[in-house]
Each structure stands twice: as C-alpha cells, then as structure tokens.
Amino acid sequence: MTSDEQRKLLGAFVRARRESLIAERSGRRRTPGLRREELADRAHISVTWVTWIEQGREVRPSADTLDRLAVALCLARAEREYLFALAEREDPADPFAVLPDDAPASIVTLVENVPWPAYGLDPMWNLCCANNQAQTLFTGLFEGADQPNLLRYTFTHPAARELLPDWEKRALRVLAEFRRDYGRKHGDPRVQSIVDWLCEKSDVFRMGWGRQTVAEREGGRRSFHHPTKGLVTYVQHTLADAERPDFRLVFLQPDG
Template identity: 50%
Template sequence: MTDTRLELGRFLRAMRERSPAEAGGRRRTPGLRREELAIRAGISTTWLAWLEQGREANPSPHALARLARALALSVAERAYLFELAGRLDPEAPVALALEEAPDSVRVLVDFAPGPAYGLDRTWRATCWNAAAARLFPGWLDDLGERNLLRYMFLRAEARAMLPDWHERARRLIAEFRADHAGRHGDPVSERIVADLRGESAEFASLWDEQVVQGREGGLRRFDHPWDGHLAFRQFTWIPADRPDTKVVVLHPA
C-alpha cells in the first residue's frame, strides 16, 4: 500500500466528515455517512470504502470529479484530490490567455540583472527587459515573432545565432510537450502545434519523436550578430499565482 493512496484515503475521509450532514437521524460521527456520500457522487459504498482505506481502487477522473462536486471541494482542495490520485482533472479550467504579463512575472523581469523574459502557457513572450531584446533579434525586437517555438523554427536569426541549434530545438520541443501534456484540449496550444507542423518539417519530425523533458537550466551559448560569442546560465521560475506562466533569466556564465 503506497503512502499516496493512504494520504488520498485520509483526505477523502476528512472531507466527508467535514461536509454538512444530511437532515434527520441520530449521528455518532460528524459529517456525511459513507453511504450518503456514495449516493451523492453516484458511486458504490464499497468502492468509496476502499478509497478511504487506501486500497487499490483505481479511481477514474470522472469518478473523482463527482466526488469533488459531492464534497463541494474548493479549487485548491479539488486540485489536491486529483494530484493525490495521479489523475488529470477533466473539468480543470483553462487559464485565460494573457495580453500582458501579470505583476509577479513583470517584477522579476524588471529587476533581473541580465536578459530576462516572461512566457505565457503557449510560450509567447509577454514581457522582457532591454538586455533580452538585444540578445534575441527577431524575437523580442519590434518585428519579432513573439512565440518562442515559432521563433526557434521559423526565424533565420535563431538558427544563425545558436551554434547548437538542433540540440536546443529538440530540447525545446521536449520541454513544451511536458507543459502541453497538462493542457490537452487547449485550442491555442493545439493550434500552435498544428501550424508549426505544417510550416516546419523539422518541427514535425522532432514533435513526432515523442520526447518529453522537464524544463531545465544549464549553459546557453550564442554567436551574437553584434556582441560575438556569449555564454549564460539559464534559470526558470514559475510564479505561485500564475503557474501557467514562467520567468526565464540568463546570467552571464
């Protein structure tokens, strides 16, 4: 029996005992009876008992969604329930697209000592500082392609400036796929992928490799058209108030 299953069981029982009891009848325990919650959620009492006991019950996302509604869980509680169960919430709201960077992103970018920029969930740049604008011609200048993936695969400036372009491009796709996995059904992200598959044979080939990788920092090298050879260490932060965004800072290596 895994600790996660036990924690899921404890959490469900605590939420059930916290829920307002049905009217009528004498109560020895607080909250809803197991049978009452099972009826509300449209599941069997035995299966609910297995969940609360931490047994192997393999809850489906839709069964968890019914439990969340029956327990009137908050947004944070519902997210925690799905996290413990290792499932994606089928009703998770898609964050609204950002026209401007949230303050939590802009403040970090403004105060960064080196090149820094903010990305939304589709990896479109929402803000950047002057150092980043100089470092990335064709992306963060006045005529730039704001989406990082489109810049990487469609702009000649990116290929000319990155001595390890193919390796960087492959890593970028693997990291975007990891981000994209939690947002299946997001029409904006899916449109970007579909468009790039049609516009870049290299993107289509690399995307079909199905490589997935968490976003990592590390050494980034540039053969800059004005500043020559440059090297940076890359660091990425995800703001707590907008986990669908990120801040990338480059520190001279």
C-alpha cells in the same frame, strides 16, 4: 502504480473531507458530515466506488471520477492538487487552469529591472512578460495580436531563421528542452495542442519530435544576427520561480 500507502492516504483524505461537510438537511444524525450515499449522489458515482476509495482498496478511479469527487467535496485548490497527486492522475480541469496563468510577481519584477534582454516563460512556453530589450532583440516575436510563443516563433517565423545562427541546430535544442517540460505536463490539452500544431506546420519540429531527444535548459553563450545591431552575443541564464517552478525567468547577459 499507486501504492497501498497512497490508497490509504487517499481514502482517509476523502473520508475526512466528507465528514467535514454539512448536509443540506442535517436533522438529528448519528454520523458527522455527509453520508457516503449523499456524497455518491453529489458526485454522480456509485456508493460502492466511494466505499472502496475510502477503504483504500486496490482500485484506481479515473480522472473524471476524481474531478466529480473534488467538486462534490468542495475542495480548495491545494486540496484538489493533493487528491490528484495521491491518485496519480492528471487533473482534467487543471494542470494550469486552476492555477494562475499570470507570471509570478517575482519573475515580473526581475524582468522589469534586469538591464539586459529578459523574459518569462509560462508552461506552454508563451512569453508571459518581457522587457523592452527582449522585445527589441527578438524581431518579429511580438508583432501582431497573438500571444508570443517561443516555440511557434522559433519554428515558424521567418525572422527567427535570420536571427538565430545555425537555425536548425538551435531550434532542435529548443525542442529538446521543451520536451523535458512536456514530460511533466503532457496531460495538459493546451500543451498537446501546441505539439500537434507544430508537427503540422513545421517539418523540422516534426522530425525533431520523432527523435525523442530530451535536454536540460542550460545556460551558455547565445549569438544572434540582429538586423540592425549585427552579430551580438550573450550568456543565457535561466531561473525557476520557487512557488511556480513551471514558470521560467530567462535573461541574456552581454558577453564581453
């Protein structure tokens, strides 16, 4: 539940942003910026709601109300994130749409320069970038026009069953790691759509999802039955980007 301090911070922030805006027809005004009535009109909410939010009252505006406030206040990206964080609401226009979906430059650079299989994962577990070694190792993952997605590949692509020794155990481990990320971004409709699709298409995913198993994304030995290279073993390493921790760099160092 939102604390008294958070509500006060939220109210002070909304008021400060309101007072910093320039009214369309300012004329001679005793108060700076927009009046509460003008902000309410812009945001299509009641003046009472604006007043209670600014006063830090024990109310909890909906995500839709906050979205309209953010637009009316002309908030920049960081300001919008701050508004929703103080209100403890998921941003319906984000979690990722406002932020860039492209892989951070640090991950792209490392993927391109690591001499072993390496790839980047975005918040939906799409492979946002991958080097040639990774594309060679994960047979079938990069075929076709669809966005390569590690979850879809692991649970629904026939090549994954051949590539991964003890496929079901490995797949359920991947699911448990994904659930940890899902807990942070379950409000994102795109993430939820992935879960819904996989529950429909994969009995193993649906069964594993119901178990509620959660795991860290850990490193360690990973073996693969490659169709041309035979059994190959790597040590997996996973790193997060400092500025975009919802993106991951994964690389596989040959074992031995």
